[in-house]
Amino acid sequence: MTQPLKFYFDLLNQSSRALYIFLEASKIPFEAIPISMVKGEHLTGEFRDNVNRFRKLPAITDHGYQLSESAAIFRHLAREKLVPEHWYPRRHLGRSRTDEYLAWQQSNMTVATTDYFQQKWLVPYLQKTRPSESAVNVAGKQVEHTLNDFEQLFLNSRKFILGNNISYADLSAICEVDQTKAIGFGAFKNRNKLADWYKSVAEELGPYYKSVQKEFNAKLKLNNGQQQQGEAQAHALKQ
Amino acid sequence: MTQPLKFYFDLLNQSSRALYIFLEASKIPFEAIPISMVKGEHLTGEFRDNVNRFRKLPAITDHGYQLSESAAIFRHLAREKLVPEHWYPRRHLGRSRTDEYLAWQQSNMTVATTDYFQQKWLVPYLQKTRPSESAVNVAGKQVEHTLNDFEQLFLNSRKFILGNNISYADLSAICEVDQTKAIGFGAFKNRNKLADWYKSVAEELGPYYKSVQKEFNAKLKLNNGQQQQGEAQAHALKQ
Known part of the structure; x- marks a missing residue:
């Protein structure tokens, strides 16, 4: 039936992973439609x-109604579907605190982790080149900054x-943190609070998280393999 | 009593104006506490x-609970106070559409209008210089782009x-559009749909909007006057 x-997503993207795990863990029935961003399928x-x-x-x-923007999609699902209360709790102003975090994330963490992912992985993949060391360094500094802010503003005892x-x-x-961690960023260095929180979240999400992580890592490796092949071909052509 | x-704001800021008008028009009792951004009062x-x-x-x-991020504050007020339904309607998925717009705005329109305001007004004011023409041009192109997208994605018949x-x-x-329009940006050139929508919104908001606009313009002029005085003093000192 x-x-x-219908959920359109690419697991290379942090918000796609978060919503995929949310849909699965909340047992919302949905049709999963993968769309390849690196092939530009979303641009057609x-x-x-x-x-x-x-x-x-x-x-x-x-039901045919189109919706974009991950935070808007999350709120739509929380409102229109049967979703466990803890994800977006009414008690103790939990919704206000969640909304505050999501807005902060959109202008801060997402900007930093997306830029890092682009510089370190996406641009080199698309252009079949090695990452620009200086661009990765600049982007990495922004990630350091945003992880420090995240720890200080949102994590506690x-x-x-x-x-x-x-x-x-x-x-x-956690999906934002993984966007950099999965491609080698040392997110936990001097950040014990972040490391403890990360462990708790990963454990709590359990198999839903693990299977998405596995697919994400497989996509990173598969595309990297193709890239190295491309680099070798380009190298061979030059000789 | x-x-x-308690509402902390600066009418030079677009989100402050939007929430101020929302509070007034919804007749939510609040204590208004102006904070001067140009004096750095929010940084203490x-x-x-x-x-x-x-x-x-x-x-x-x-009630002593602190909250940041304008979209989170709006949702908090819509949830915790008595607010007319039309601002955030449940019917016909109006909330999902509003959420989608607000998320889009945060990553697109706000970024462009804030940059334009900084280049054309804030930086020159703080540094007592004239605006950099090239920086204003670059920022203006972004505003053109975001207004085109706004018209195409969100306005209809x-x-x-x-x-x-x-x-x-x-x-x-409308407060985003005003952030550029109030300092000379020709937002309506070749944008009839935007102009019609703007007129409807301004009329519908009526006196709440007018009084905030008046204060916004007065602040722009007052600070501009101080700046010109500063420039004249700097000029006199150089001679």
Whole structure:
């Protein structure tokens, strides 16, 4: 049976991973439609006309209604579907705190981790070159800065951002951290609080997180393999 | 009587104006606490410790609970106070559409209008110099781009973004447009749809909007006057 909810995503993207894990862990029925960003599948006119006028990922259609922007998609699902309360809790102003984190993330953490991923992995992959060391260094400094802010502004002595229960803020944040960690960034150096929080979140998410991580890592490796092949070919052609 | 809700703002800032108008138009009781950004009042340790750990404006405290990020503050007020439904309507997925707009705005329109305002007005004011023509041109191109996207992605043949009723998406967007328009940007050139929408929103907001606009313009002029005085003094000193 066709599901009313269609989810368009690419696991190379941090928000796609967060929403995928959220959908699975909340047991929301959905049709998973992978779209390849490196192949530019989200940039086609067909995607724009039939799925998402922003030509961005992740995206959903729900009973034909198109929606973009990961934080808006999360709120839509939390409102329209049956979702465990802890992800976006009404109690103790948990929603306000989650909203505050998500807005901060969008203007800070996402900008830094996306830039690092682009410089270290995406641009070299697309252009079949090695990463620019100086561009990676600049981007890495921004990641250091944003991880320090994250630790200072949002982590405390409790297990998760809101306290004893995991929320979408934690899920969203761990996928941001992974966007740099998975390609070699030493996120935990001198950041014990971050390391403890990361361990708790990964454990709490369990198999949903593990399987998405595995696919993410496989995609990184597969594309890297293709890139090295491309580099070798380019090298051979030059000789 | 002291209000439980304290609102910290600077009318030079677009999100401060949007929330100020929202509070007034929704008749939410609040204590208005102006904070001068150009004097750096939001950067002090006192502000950080007692009001907002992000050291950002706008900010609220509600029964002592501190909250930052304008979109999070809006949702907090819509949830915790008595607010007319049309600002954030449940019907016809109006909330999802508003959330989508606000997320888009944060990463696109706000970035462009803030940069333009900084290059054309804030940096020259703080450094007592004339604006850099090339920096203003670059920033202006970004504004052109974001206004085109706004018109294409969010405006249609209907009066407001969601249809026949004004929502917080319209209020937030008009304050973004004003951030450039108030300092001379020709936002409506070749943008009839934008001009029509702007007129509808301004009319619908009525006196709440007009009085905030008046104060915004007065602040721009007052500070500009001080700047010209500063420039004249600097000039006199050089001679």
